[in-house]
Amino acid sequence: QKEVEQNSGPLSVPEGAIASLNCTYSDRGSQSFFWYRQYSGKSPELIMSIYSNGDKEDGRFTAQLNKASQYVSLLIRDSQPSDSATYLCAVKGAGSYQLTFGKGTKLSVIP
Amino acid sequence: DVKVTQSSRYLVKRTGEKVFLECVQDMDHENMFWYRQDPGLGLRLIYFSYDVKMKEKGDIPEGYSVSREKKERFSLILESASTNQTSMYLCASRATHRQEAFFGQGTRLTVV
Numbered sequence: 001q002k003e004v005e006q007n008s009g010p011l012s013v014p015e016g017a018i019a020s021l022n023c024t025y026s027d028r029g030s031q032s033f034f035w036y037r038q039y040s041g042k043s044p045e046l047i048m049s050i051y052s053n054g055d056k057e058d059g060r061f062t063a064q065l066n067k068a069s070q071y072v073s074l075l076i077r078d079s080q081p082s083d084s085a086t087y088l089c090a091v092k093g094a095g096s097y098q099l100t101f102g103k104g105t106k107l108s109v110i111p
Numbered sequence: 112d113v114k115v116t117q118s119s120r121y122l123v124k125r126t127g128e129k130v131f132l133e134c135v136q137d138m139d140h141e142n143m144f145w146y147r148q149d150p151g152l153g154l155r156l157i158y159f160s161y162d163v164k165m166k167e168k169g170d171i172p173e174g175y176s177v178s179r180e181k182k183e184r185f186s187l188i189l190e191s192a193s194t195n196q197t198s199m200y201l202c203a204s205r206a207t208h209r210q211e212a213f214f215g216q217g218t219r220l221t222v223v
Contacts, residue, residue, distance in 0.1 A: 032210040043201055043214040044154075051210070088154070092210055097142055097161050098169065099203075099212055103153035 002027040004091050006102035014110050019076040021105050023089030026070070032092040033065055033072045034099065039085045048074060079109045114138070115204050115215035123221045130189040132218050134202030142205040143185035144212065145169075145177065147198040154201065160185055161207070192222045 003026040013019045021035075032051055036044035050056045050063040050072065062075040072091075076083055086106045090099040118133035134143065144159040146169075156169030158177040166177050174196060178186045185204075189196055199219050205212040 034211065036214075043217040046211055046213065049211055090212075097167070097205075098144060098156055098159050101146075101154040103151070 002091070002093065002100045004089055004100050004102040006089050006105045008103060009106040010108050011105055012108045012110055013079050015079060015081060017079050019079045019083065019107055019109070021074040021076075021087050021089075021107065023072045023102055024070055025072070025091045025100075027091065027093050027100075028070065029094050030091045031094045033063070034090040034092075035061075035063060035074045036088040036090060037085045038088060038104065044088055076107075081109045081111050083107060084109050115202055115213055117200075117202050117215040117218050119218050120216060121219050123223060124192050126192060126194060126222055128192050130192050130220070132187040132200055132202075132220070134185045134187070134215055135183050136204040137183065138204065138206065139182065140204040141182070141207040143179065144203040144205075145175075145185070145187045146201045146203065147171070148201055149198050157187065194222050196220065197222045
């Protein structure tokens with residue numbers, strides 16, 4: 001059974017701080033990694049994808065991947081109250097059609 | 112922009128009813144998925160389809176069936192709704208040559 005693990009939180013950070021969200025996965029053959037943001041009562045929205053080791057930056061968001069450690073993270077710089085949401089980590093294996101999701105980390109940005 | 116549209120945002124059905132949840136995507140994606148999301152359990156895959164008329168069971172297919180007669184449309188069917196099927200249902204689609212999946216707005220189904 002392929003597993004994706006995330007701390008459920010809640011993770012509370014003050015406005016303007018860096019929020020760090022972490023995810024580990026069990027399938028060593030996984031090749032594609034995603035972060036989705038989900039506001040309460042809404043559907044998941046794709047915010048970052050990463051496929052190779054290292055960092056990928058997009059605005060205030062940085063995704064980090066370490067395949068040797070089977071670890072992927074999301075950093076949110078200059079956190080804003082509007083970033084308060086649940087962040088879902090998702091992983092896709094080679095040759096697999098579907099994504100496997102973690103249960104999500106709830107982030108609260110305190111003004 | 113990818114558009115994945117689910118037919119209902121909120122739905123209330125009675126126990127034993129046959130329920131249809133419809134999902135339509137406008138980006139000619141080959142792959143479509145049905146998930147349910149419950150507090151503390153996360154997103155769980157019910158069924159997926161990788162082509163017209165093709166379907167595969169996910170992690171929790173019991174009590175559900177699906178239909179994909181056209182590429183753009185993927186239907187989830189609850190043959191006889193039960194209260195334990197009260198949940199948020201999410202449809203997603205993905206192009207085979209791309210990795211990202213995109214979600215519809217979700218259907219919150221309540222079975223009473």
